[in-house]
Amino acid sequence: xxxxxxxxxxxxxxxxxxxxxxxxxxxxPDLPADRVMWSEIVPGGCHWSWVMPRGSRLRMVALEAGAxxxxxxxxxxxKLERYNMPDSLxxxxxxxxxxxxxxxxxxxxxxxxITADTVGWHDPLGALLDADRMQAKYGDRSFHTHRNAxxxxxxxxxxxxxxxxxxARRDLIAPVNFFSKVAVDDxxxxxxxxxxxxAGAMVELRFDMDTLIAISTxxxxxxxxxxxxxxxxxxxxxxxxxxxxxxACRAFRPECARALHNADxxxx
Amino acid sequence: xxxxxxxxxxxxxxxxxxxxxxxxxxxxxxLLTIRQGQTLRIVDLEGNQAVDVIFYNAQDLxxxxxxxxxxxxxxxxxxxxxxxxxxxxxxxxxxxxxxTCGRHDxxxxxxxxxxxxxxxxxxxxxxxxxxxxxxxALQHADIGLGKRDxxxxxxxxxxxxxxxxxxxxxxxxxxxxxxxxxLRAEMDILMLVSNCPQLNNPCNAYNPTPAxxxxxxxx
Numbered sequence: 001x002x003x004x005x006x007x008x009x010x011x012x013x014x015x016x017x018x019x020x021x022x023x024x025x026x027x028x029p030d031l032p033a034d035r036v037m038w039s040e041i042v043p044g045g046c047h048w049s050w051v052m053p054r055g056s057r058l059r060m061v062a063l064e065a066g067a068x069x070x071x072x073x074x075x076x077x078x079k080l081e082r083y084n085m086p087d088s089l090x091x092x093x094x095x096x097x098x099x100x101x102x103x104x105x106x107x108x109x110x111x112x113x114i115t116a117d118t119v120g121w122h123d124p125l126g127a128l129l130d131a132d133r134m135q136a137k138y139g140d141r142s143f144h145t146h147r148n149a150x151x152x153x154x155x156x157x158x159x160x161x162x163x164x165x166x167x168a169r170r171d172l173i174a175p176v177n178f179f180s181k182v183a184v185d186d187x188x189x190x191x192x193x194x195x196x197x198x199a200g201a202m203v204e205l206r207f208d209m210d211t212l213i214a215i216s217t218x219x220x221x222x223x224x225x226x227x228x229x230x231x232x233x234x235x236x237x238x239x240x241x242x243x244x245x246x247x248a249c250r251a252f253r254p255e256c257a258r259a260l261h262n263a264d265x266x267x268x
Numbered sequence: 269x270x271x272x273x274x275x276x277x278x279x280x281x282x283x284x285x286x287x288x289x290x291x292x293x294x295x296x297x298x299l300l301t302i303r304q305g306q307t308l309r310i311v312d313l314e315g316n317q318a319v320d321v322i323f324y325n326a327q328d329l330x331x332x333x334x335x336x337x338x339x340x341x342x343x344x345x346x347x348x349x350x351x352x353x354x355x356x357x358x359x360x361x362x363x364x365x366x367x368t369c370g371r372h373d374x375x376x377x378x379x380x381x382x383x384x385x386x387x388x389x390x391x392x393x394x395x396x397x398x399x400x401x402x403x404x405a406l407q408h409a410d411i412g413l414g415k416r417d418x419x420x421x422x423x424x425x426x427x428x429x430x431x432x433x434x435x436x437x438x439x440x441x442x443x444x445x446x447x448x449x450x451l452r453a454e455m456d457i458l459m460l461v462s463n464c465p466q467l468n469n470p471c472n473a474y475n476p477t478p479a480x481x482x483x484x485x486x487x
Contacts, residue, residue: 008467009391019390046394048381143295143396143465144478150295150396156404163403169410 005230006043006148024236027061028202037237042069042217044230047157049164049214051076052207052237054267057115059204059236062179062197067231068220070128070154070175072162073103073111076210079167081105085124085174091255095184097122097176100252102259103205109266110259111211113249115240116204119197123177126190128155129221138228151228154218161214178203179233180220192222206240206249208263242267272344272351274370274442279450281307281366281484288483294476295396295465297405301326302457305486307365311448312425314477316441318464319424320378320398322417323353323361326456329413331355335374335420345430347372347422353451356419361457366450369443373423375436378402379466388468398462405460413460423464424449426471438471 012019024031024039037056041063042048052058060069075081084106092101099117102110114122134153141151155172162171179197182190219230243250243260250257283289286309292298294317302308310319325331337354339345347353349367352360378398385393399418406413425443430436463479466472 006394008395009389011389043394048393142293143476144293147295147465147467148395156407159407160400160403163407163415166414166416168414169407 005045005232008148023234024059027063027234028059028236031059031236031238035239037239039234039236042215042233042235044232045152045218047152047161047214047216049161049212050237052211052213054207054210055240055242057204057206057238057240058213059202059238060178061234062199062201062231063234064231065197065199066195066223066225067179067197067233068217068223069178069233070158070216070218071178072158072173072175072214074162074165074167074212075105075111076212079165079171079212081107081109082171082173083111083176089124091259092253095125096181097124100249100256102208102249102256103176104259107262108259109263110208110256111263112205112207113243113256113260114203115206115249116202119179119201119203121181121196122203123180123182123220124174126177126180126182126192126220126222128158128175128216129153129218130155133221134218134228141228152218154216154221157216157218158214165212177220182222190222192220192224194224206243208243208260209266272342272346272348275349276368276370277349277366278368279309279366279448281309281450283482286482286484288481290481292461292463292479292481294463294478295401296463297401298461298463298481299405299409300459300461300481300483302453302459302483304453304456307450307452307484308362308459309448309450309482310424311446311480311482312369312443313445313480315445315447316425316443316472317477317479318426318466318472319479320421320462320464321424322402322419322421322460324413324417324458324460325355325361326458329411329417329458331357331359332417332419333361333422339374345374347374353422360454362451362453364449365452366448369425369447369449371427371442372449373426373428374420375430376423376426376428376438378418378421378462379464384468392468395467396465398464398466401462401465402460438469441471
């Protein structure tokens with residue numbers, strides 16, 4: 001059996017039943033300890049979901065080079081409102097995301113803003129690895145033969161997560177693929193940048209509305225690597241408060257200021 | 269005799285004449301439609317595998333297997349030969365017409381990543397589970413069923429006794445390799461299965477194994 005992305009963790013001792021190590025100290029030690037909400041090390045190829053309150057931040061750290069973290073975002077209270085790729089891209093005249101950019105909803109509001117970034121390019125175009133493409137590239141690896149080392153596509157992982165909140169297949173939206181870079185050449189063709197994010201690379205989101213996020217650490221669909229080798233990602237959520245008046249993302253572009261203003265109106 | 273005491277009854281149906289004969293690997297979901305009058309057999313190929321099943325009325329997906337209605341109707345908790353699986357509308361969905369295992373569980377429910385964090389360890393959240401299986405099967409089927417439809421299920425081949433002093437226990441299995449249960453559909457049925465991938469629980473000796481599904485047309 002090939003290497004699993006994770007071994008079965010031990011049960012915690014009875015005297016200390018809550019096994020929540022301060023993972024953040026390993027990959028984000030600069031965070032203020034009194035404001036860290038939770039932290040995770042997400043193994044490669046896995047999926048989960050959280051509701052992030054307005055004024056919280058999510059630090060994402062590539063723990064191995066070439067990580068990919070696909071994220072979809074929905075307004076937690078009104079899930080018909082969700083991240084809208086074209087609205088976000090055209091408002092900011094961009095085909096990639098980095099520090100200063102705002103992830104906008106179809107309702108013209110900022111769901112989240114990129115408040116820090118050491119990577120410089122995150123992919124909004126490349127979509128999700130699905131089961132057919134995954135099997136064609138990497139072969140079949142089912143639970144029956146590989147247990148925890150089975151393959152779960154990014155699309156299936158996100159479908160499971162959004163299903164936990166009543167969202168169905170038609171609600172699966174274009175994701176943001178953090179840590180991945182897909183450039184477009186003169187003829188419009190995708191150019192995937194292998195190993196784009198180095199180990200230790202970091203990007204941080206501030207949530208400007210209460211936001212449901214679902215993530216998968218499955219490989220990017222355009223990753224040409226012959227071997228299925230999804231990378232682990234560290235996550236740390238912490239409380240920063242909502243965007244101040246002099247926020248760098250508000251100042252980044254006038255469209256960002258207006259999207260953040262629209263989000264603020266929801267919380268008067 | 270209690271309403272739900274073990275009742276072993278063998279079937280005379282010939283697998284060579286089955287119209288469906290599918291083997292489901294461990295850890296996988298499965299959706300199958302069974303028409304009224306057809307007979308379904310579920311085979312525990314290697315023994316003590318939990319086969320987690322929810323039945324829906326194929327003509328009205330809002331009507332589903334109801335653990336509580338089933339238990340109330342038969343006056344007890346275990347499923348065996350003669351048990352009638354009742355719907356949320358109080359109607360018979362399927363009748364167990366043969367059973368070489370003798371006991372199946374109505375109370376244990378289906379494992380979930382979230383409940384694994386509660387039952388075992390927070391750090392087990394990325395392991396695989398029946399509820400993830402159910403969700404991905406329903407998402408791909410795209411037939412209007414979702415999490416709200418993941419009602420308490422049947423755990424075929426699992427033994428979950430309730431003691432006289434009110435404890436819920438997870439006892440050693442009474443199943444074994446090749447044991448089976450057979451159900452006659454009393455209405456058109458959509459069956460949602462997770463062949464349980466639980467690796468934290470001795471119910472399956474920490475070793476999930478395949479299950480086989482056969483369907484025969486009415487004689």
